[in-house]
Amino acid sequence: xxxxxxQPTLVVEDLQTHFFTKAGIARAVDGVSFTVGRGEVMGLVxxxxxxxxxxxxxxxxxVDPPGEIVGGRILFQxxxxxxxxxxxxxxxxxxxxxxxxxxxxxxxxxxxxxxTQMIExxxxxxxxxxxxxxxxxxxxxxxxxxxxxxxxxxxxxxxQFSGGMRQRVAIAIALLNKPDLIIADEPTTALDVTIQGQIxxxxxxxxxxxxxxxxxxxxxxxxxxxxxxxxxxxxxxRIVEQGAIDxxxxxxVHPYTRGLLGSVPGHNTRGQRLxxxxxxxxxxxxxxxxxxxxxxxxxxxxxxxxxxxIDEPVAGRRVRCFHPHLEAAQ
Amino acid sequence: MSEAIDSTAEAPGTAANAGVETPFRRFVSDFFDSKVxxxxxxxLGGIVFIAVFAPWISPQNPYDLAQVSxxxxxxxxxxxxxEGWTFWLGTDGAGRDLLSAMFYGLRISLGxxxxxxxxxxxxxxxxxxxxxxxxxxxxxxxxxxVDIQLSFPAILVALILLALLxxxxxxxxxxxxxxxxxxxxxxxxxxxxxxxxxxxxxxxxCLALGHNRIVFRHMLPNCLPPLIVVGTxxxxxxxxxxxxxxxxxxxxxxxxxxxxxxxxxxxxxxLSGKYWISFFPGVALLITIVSINLVGDQLRDxxxxxxxx
Amino acid sequence: xxxxxxxxxxxxxxxxxVMSFLVFGGVNLVxxxxxxxxxxxxxxxxxxxTIRAMGLDKPWYIQxxxxxxxxxxxxxxxxxxxxEPALGIITERMPATFELALAALVLAVVFxxxxxxxxxxxxxxxxSKAVMAGSILGFSLPTFWVGLMFIMVFAVMLGWLPSTGRxxxxxxxxxxxxxxxxxxxxHLFLPALNLALFKISLVIRLARAGTREVVHQDYIKFxxxxxxxxxxxxxxxxxxxxxxxVVTVLGLEFGGLIAFSVVTETVFAWPGMGKLIxxxxxxxxxxxxxxxxMIIVVVFVVINLxxxxxxxxxxxxVRLQDVKA
Numbered sequence: 001x002x003x004x005x006x007q008p009t010l011v012v013e014d015l016q017t018h019f020f021t022k023a024g025i026a027r028a029v030d031g032v033s034f035t036v037g038r039g040e041v042m043g044l045v046x047x048x049x050x051x052x053x054x055x056x057x058x059x060x061x062x063v064d065p066p067g068e069i070v071g072g073r074i075l076f077q078x079x080x081x082x083x084x085x086x087x088x089x090x091x092x093x094x095x096x097x098x099x100x101x102x103x104x105x106x107x108x109x110x111x112x113x114x115x116t117q118m119i120e121x122x123x124x125x126x127x128x129x130x131x132x133x134x135x136x137x138x139x140x141x142x143x144x145x146x147x148x149x150x151x152x153x154x155x156x157x158x159x160q161f162s163g164g165m166r167q168r169v170a171i172a173i174a175l176l177n178k179p180d181l182i183i184a185d186e187p188t189t190a191l192d193v194t195i196q197g198q199i200x201x202x203x204x205x206x207x208x209x210x211x212x213x214x215x216x217x218x219x220x221x222x223x224x225x226x227x228x229x230x231x232x233x234x235x236x237x238r239i240v241e242q243g244a245i246d247x248x249x250x251x252x253v254h255p256y257t258r259g260l261l262g263s264v265p266g267h268n269t270r271g272q273r274l275x276x277x278x279x280x281x282x283x284x285x286x287x288x289x290x291x292x293x294x295x296x297x298x299x300x301x302x303x304x305x306x307x308x309x310i311d312e313p314v315a316g317r318r319v320r321c322f323h324p325h326l327e328a329a330q
Numbered sequence: 331m332s333e334a335i336d337s338t339a340e341a342p343g344t345a346a347n348a349g350v351e352t353p354f355r356r357f358v359s360d361f362f363d364s365k366v367x368x369x370x371x372x373x374l375g376g377i378v379f380i381a382v383f384a385p386w387i388s389p390q391n392p393y394d395l396a397q398v399s400x401x402x403x404x405x406x407x408x409x410x411x412x413e414g415w416t417f418w419l420g421t422d423g424a425g426r427d428l429l430s431a432m433f434y435g436l437r438i439s440l441g442x443x444x445x446x447x448x449x450x451x452x453x454x455x456x457x458x459x460x461x462x463x464x465x466x467x468x469x470x471x472x473x474x475x476v477d478i479q480l481s482f483p484a485i486l487v488a489l490i491l492l493a494l495l496x497x498x499x500x501x502x503x504x505x506x507x508x509x510x511x512x513x514x515x516x517x518x519x520x521x522x523x524x525x526x527x528x529x530x531x532x533x534x535x536c537l538a539l540g541h542n543r544i545v546f547r548h549m550l551p552n553c554l555p556p557l558i559v560v561g562t563x564x565x566x567x568x569x570x571x572x573x574x575x576x577x578x579x580x581x582x583x584x585x586x587x588x589x590x591x592x593x594x595x596x597x598x599x600x601l602s603g604k605y606w607i608s609f610f611p612g613v614a615l616l617i618t619i620v621s622i623n624l625v626g627d628q629l630r631d632x633x634x635x636x637x638x639x
Numbered sequence: 640x641x642x643x644x645x646x647x648x649x650x651x652x653x654x655x656x657v658m659s660f661l662v663f664g665g666v667n668l669v670x671x672x673x674x675x676x677x678x679x680x681x682x683x684x685x686x687x688x689t690i691r692a693m694g695l696d697k698p699w700y701i702q703x704x705x706x707x708x709x710x711x712x713x714x715x716x717x718x719x720x721x722x723e724p725a726l727g728i729i730t731e732r733m734p735a736t737f738e739l740a741l742a743a744l745v746l747a748v749v750f751x752x753x754x755x756x757x758x759x760x761x762x763x764x765x766x767s768k769a770v771m772a773g774s775i776l777g778f779s780l781p782t783f784w785v786g787l788m789f790i791m792v793f794a795v796m797l798g799w800l801p802s803t804g805r806x807x808x809x810x811x812x813x814x815x816x817x818x819x820x821x822x823x824x825x826h827l828f829l830p831a832l833n834l835a836l837f838k839i840s841l842v843i844r845l846a847r848a849g850t851r852e853v854v855h856q857d858y859i860k861f862x863x864x865x866x867x868x869x870x871x872x873x874x875x876x877x878x879x880x881x882x883x884x885v886v887t888v889l890g891l892e893f894g895g896l897i898a899f900s901v902v903t904e905t906v907f908a909w910p911g912m913g914k915l916i917x918x919x920x921x922x923x924x925x926x927x928x929x930x931x932x933m934i935i936v937v938v939f940v941v942i943n944l945x946x947x948x949x950x951x952x953x954x955x956x957v958r959l960q961d962v963k964a
Contacts, residue, residue: 062864064855094866101864106857111879111955120875121865157955173865478654481891482939483898490662493920493928570781574902577783578917593784597906601802605791612784619779627775 007078009181009213010036010059015072017051017058019284026284028054028067030237033310036181036230039211041204043224043245045260046234049281052217053102055234056183059215060097061089077180095125098174102186104167108158114169115154118142121176141172145202164195171199175206181213188223200227221264225249233257236282236292239310243317253317253324255297291322299323360632367628370621377618380433381440388430389418393587407606420606422595428606432614435589439615442499442588443569446506450568451561453507454514459549461515462522473519479512484571492580499586502575506568517560521553555633562626566619573615589615647947651940658936662929663703718919718927725930729912733934735805736911738816739903740896742831744889747838752885754839755846756873760854762847770843777840782899786833786906793829801826803908830907834900838892845888849881856880883953890946894939 017029028051036042046052057063059074061081074081076097081089093099101107108117118138122129129137135154142150145168158166167187174182184203188196204227207214218224224231224245231248233241233256241254252258259277261267268274279296282288290307294300303322310320362368385391407420407428419428461472479487491505525531526549534548575581576590584591589611596607718725758767794802806826809819816823853859854877862872901913908914912931919927 060864062860064860090866090868092866093864099861099864101857101861103857107861109858109862109876109880111883111953112876120867120871124865124867124871159956170861478657481894481943483895485901486898486935489898489901489916489920490932566779570779573781574783578902578905580917580920590781590783593787597787600787600791601795605795608784608787609791612781612787615781615784616779619781620776623775623779 008035008037009040009077010215011073011075012059013073013075015055015058015074016070017054017063017067018070019067021066021285024285027237027287028284029058030287031072032234032237032239033072034232034239034242036213036215038180038213039207040230041207041214041216041228043228043231044215044217044234045219045221045224045231047219047281049284050234051237051284052219052234053185056099056185056215056217059183060093060099061086062093062099091125094121094173094179095177096179097181097183098177098179100167100170100174100182100184100187103190104163104170104187105190107170108166110158112157113154114156114158118154118169118173118176121173125177137176138172141176142169144175145169145172146198147172164191167191167195167199171203178210179212181215183215183217185217186219187216189218189220196223203227221249221260233260236287237284238292238320239318240293240320241318242310247317253313253319253326254321255299255323255325256293258325259296291320357632361628364628364631367624370624370628373617374621374625377436377621378440381437384433384437388427388433390427390430391434393426393434407610419610422592422607423599428610431587431592432589432611435587435592435611436614436618438582438586439569439573439588439590440618442503442506442572442582443565446503446572447510447561447565447568449503450507450510450564451514451557454511455518455550455553455557457511458515458518458520459522459553462519462526463549465526469519472515476512476516476519480516484509484567485574488571488575489580492575497580497583499582502572502582505575506572509571510564510568513560513564514557517556518553521556522549525549525552559626559630559633562622562629566622566626569615569622570619643951644948647944651944655936655940659707659933660703662932662936718924721924721927725926726934728927729915729930729934732910732912732915734816735909736897736900736904736913738827739830739834739900739909739911740893742827743835743838743896744893746831746835747842747889750835751839751842752846755843756850756877756881758843759847759850760873762851771847774840774843777843778837780836782833782837783902783906785836786830786903789829789833790906800829805910830903830909833906834896834903837899838889838896841892842885842889845885846881849884850877853877853880879953883950886953887946887950890942890949894942897935897938 012035013033015029015032016027019026019028030051032051032055034042034044044052044055054063054067058069059081061069061084063069069082072082076092081092084092108114115135115138118141119131119134122134122137139150139154142153147153147165147168153161158169161169167190171187188199191199200223203214203216206212216224216228228245230243231241231245232239233248233254235256241248241252241257248257249261252261256277259275262275263277265274277296282292282295288295290305291297291300294304297304301323306322308320308322310318311324312318313324313326361371380387407418417427417429419432422428422431457472461469487509488505491508492501495501495505531548534543572581572588573590573593576588577594579594581590582588587595592611593608593615596604596609596611599605599607718728721728754770758770761767790802793800804826806823807820808816808823810816859872859876862876863869867876897912900909900911901917903909904911904913905917912934915927916931918924919931
């Protein structure tokens with residue numbers, strides 16, 4: 001179990017997850033690659049329909065039919081999860097890899113008590129833990145995420161908690177077995193800003209202290225800015241730009257990233273119309289030929305009819321574009 | 331909704347626009363999408379035909395004593411009668427041709443079931459509409475009564491009523507009506523309530539249209555789809571209930587033998603192996619009820635999304 | 640919780656009073672009860688005597704008061720046919736009916752829930768489609784005809800099971816039950832299955848609908864994301880959620896089982912309350928009819944009460960809401 005400290009926790013190579021529907025094939029994840037090292041926080045950013053949530057679910061093989069992983073490799077501590085059996089995946093889920101979902105209201109089973117839902121997570125992976133100790137660990141986990149009177153709260157039902165509290169419980173559950181990787185799918189989207197800030201702070205602290213890798217999926221650039229070490233920007237099921245957080249946010253190279261950052265109110269001139277990327281994101285059923293962004297890109301030309309591949313024009317920065325704004329990244 | 335682009339989307343009722351699809355045609359084509367339901371509808375049509383034309387298409391009138399001979403009794407299916415024609419489904423204890431008896435029985439079963447259903451539907455719908463329209467105390471009172479009645483099983487209510495009313499065709503029909511109205515009332519009230527809260531009702535009220543007009547010309551048409559669905563399924567229940575009651579001996583009298591009574595008559599012969607006397611009427615009953623249920627199921631599936639307009 | 644129970648209790652008692660009034664009114668005020676006793680040659684004097692003896696000349700509210708007074712003490716009149724207290728006759732037969740209804744309930748749960756959950760989890764499989772088709776047949780088939788067919792096939796043609804009647808009984812807590820003897824079980828099986836058929840179809844459809852709804856919920860996915868075995872996800876997380884609507888409907892339908900036993904008891908000559916009421920209706924044995932109706936009302940009200948309490952136990956959201964209120 002002693003993972004090589006220099007080995008990255010997660011290496012994803014050319015992952016493809018397609019949905020086979022009556023209306024056609026939706027290529028939700030169409031060749032996604034990234035690496036997350038120990039203790040590293042990666043922000044996976046994109047708008048609705050970009051395929052980022054499906055990427056998250058693909059990592060632990062929780063994609064519902066008609067979707068399935070059709071290609072690529074997911075190397076978790078060197079082991080390829082795409083070829084792993086369901087039994088092996090059950091061993092890893094909630095244990096070495098944990099996931100936090102977006103909507104806290106429905107994440108917890110309404111008819112089971114909190115302690116039941118926490119203790120079963122421990123017992124699923126180590127049935128020999130005595131009930132009292134499992135209970136104690138659950139109580140400590142609740143305390144860790146800042147829930148007051150954890151003893152009482154353990155005996156409560158989910159509907160007796162507010163949204164923010166429920167999300168904290170979900171996070172506590174994710175932490176119970178001290179996973180090496182946490183996938184958080186827009187965990188703070190449904191919460192108000194102050195709670196969001198607290199949770200972000202604690203997440204960061206956690207990763208620094210325990211070496212847990214964190215993938216934070218979101219559409220909110222502001223969240224990512226304060227939290228992540230690296231960022232991957234997704235569009236149309238593909239990663240279009242990737243690199244260290246400061247570099248990408250200060251000097252974006254891909255026209256889409258530039259458009260995103262350009263539309264942030266802080267980057268616009270007061271009194272002037274806010275910049276918006278023209279057009280709409282394409283449906284994953286009908287991705288255009290070649291570059292997915294070309295319909296909305298100010299720099300698009302004939303070359304963009306072909307599908308661009310990932311390049312590394314500058315060390316540490318990857319782009320999928322025929323016309324990247326390289327002058328921005330020094 | 332890109333209404334400007336979709337030229338086949340018609341507003342309901344504008345049949346004047348000779349568009350390719352009217353809502354009715356769309357409904358018909360959706361309905362016949364299901365092979366099972368289409369088959370059931372065809373079968374049902376056949377049954378109704380038999381029921382209506384029974385006196386003309388039966389080989390024998392089983393209730394005309396001159397045509398029936400006791401010497402023919404308890405013959406197996408396929409046996410020949412004294413006059414030489416075949417008893418396709420055998421004969422019963424009194425020598426009546428089972429096939430003919432079944433045709434007549436279908437007529438009565440279907441007739442009683444449908445008639446009580448329609449009357450119950452009208453009464454129930456009227457009450458349900460009134461409850462939804464007037465709201466407040468009237469609504470609460472009516473729904474209380476409906477709830478209490480619905481919390482008792484139909485057969486029990488029917489038994490109680492028949493114990494009080496006695497025997498006779500009219501009393502059975504009354505009992506069946508009383509058993510069924512509550513379902514209709516509840517269904518109609520539900521959809522009428524949804525309609526009542528929509529703006530066009532408010533608009534009509536502002537125009538000071540009379541109660542009758544608002545209820546019957548505006549609210550009712552929109553409550554029709556669920557009513558139709560409940561109607562088919564309830565009719566199936568009514569037919570089944572009548573058969574059960576007749577079988578038990580508290581239903582239709584012997585002069586109006588429905589399928590239930592035929593089955594009851596055959597009960598005594600079963601233990602000696604003469605199964606057909608009960609078997610075939612039962613199959614006829616079964617086919618009728620299953621077809622109605624299948625048609626009702628498909629109606630429900632097809633009419634439902636339309637309600638989301 | 641106690642407030643909840645007390646409130647429901649009060650409502651139940653109110654309903655019982657209303658029903659008793661309706662029953663009394665219906666039976667005693669419709670038609671002429673003396674006709675049963677007297678033949679056509681009875682003189683007017685004899686008629687008046689009978690009326691006075693039966694208390695029929697008093698105003699209706701006095702008759703009703705007497706009726707309720709007697710009822711509460713357990714006296715619901717004497718059967719015209721058996722010349723014994725009506726209540727006694729019915730309670731004698733109650734165990735048989737309850738046994739039948741309970742057996743049917745057990746069958747409905749044992750067959751209906753697994754089939755329904757399976758059909759909900761794998762809706763495209765051939766078995767599921769067969770199950771759903773079967774369920775349509777199940778509630779379309781008239782119960783009495785199926786009963787006849789059962790007797791035909793299993794008793795007459797195959798000779799595997801007895802055709803009618805109740806088997807040997809053994810005593811359990813002072814009540815005669817027949818499921819404790821093998822002979823009793825063979826007699827119990829066909830009627831119970833017959834009675835249960837309709838309910839099995841109902842439970843299958845309910846369980847399937849519930850499963851299809853629950854299986855797509857976030858909390859099921861989250862349970863899987865925690866690495867729980869599929870078994871635990873289905874049997875704990877899924878089941879507990881679909882049990883609520885299933886139990887509620889089953890509880891309410893139990894009353895229906897008791898009512899419908901009327902048919903099954905007639906077909907299989909099962910000596911329960913149901914057969915009694917049919918016979919009483921045909922012989923116009925009013926006291927027995929009245930007693931039966933009153934008991935049925937009480938049974939129903941009690942069942943509804945139990946179901947309500949059970950529902951609030953199963954669904955913590957309902958229970959705790961009441962506490963706050």
